[in-house]
Amino acid sequence: MAARIFQRSKNALQSGRARAGEWVLQFESSTPRRPDPLTGWSGGADTQTQVSLTFKTLEEAKGYAEREGIAYHVVPPAQATMKIQSYADNFR
Structure with a gap:
């Protein structure tokens, strides 16, 4: 089980900086994603990829x-x- 740690960036759609400095730990998928035969959406059985933990510092x-x-x-x-x-x- 591997994870990546990164710093959350500022949301481009809003002017505020809430939660911009947080560090996030996200688990990486251990199994490859595959398309669903009925809908065509990609998915997998690994629910660990849905877990996202936030921390104040690295x-x-x-x-x-x-x-x-x-x-x-x-x-x-x-x-x-x-x-x-x-x-x-803008007018050059």
């Missing part, structure tokens, strides 16, 4: 994974880049 997430014997890898947070431009640049 150290708490790592500590939990080590205490429970879960193999994990940390995904570094993406750095936000801002493109500074003026309103007049």
Whole structure:
């Protein structure tokens, strides 16, 4: 049973930053996903992939994974880049 730990990013559809700094531990699927013959939706029998645990810091997430014997890898947070431009640049 493997897991990945990543930092939740800001929601692009809302202006608020609630839950943006949380660290999330999600389990990875141990079995491949397969299409359902009736509907065509992909799915699997592994319910562990539906589990998502949140922590305030990276150290708490790592500590939990080590205490429970879960193999994990940390995904570094993406750095936000801002493109500074003026309103007049829209009409060039």
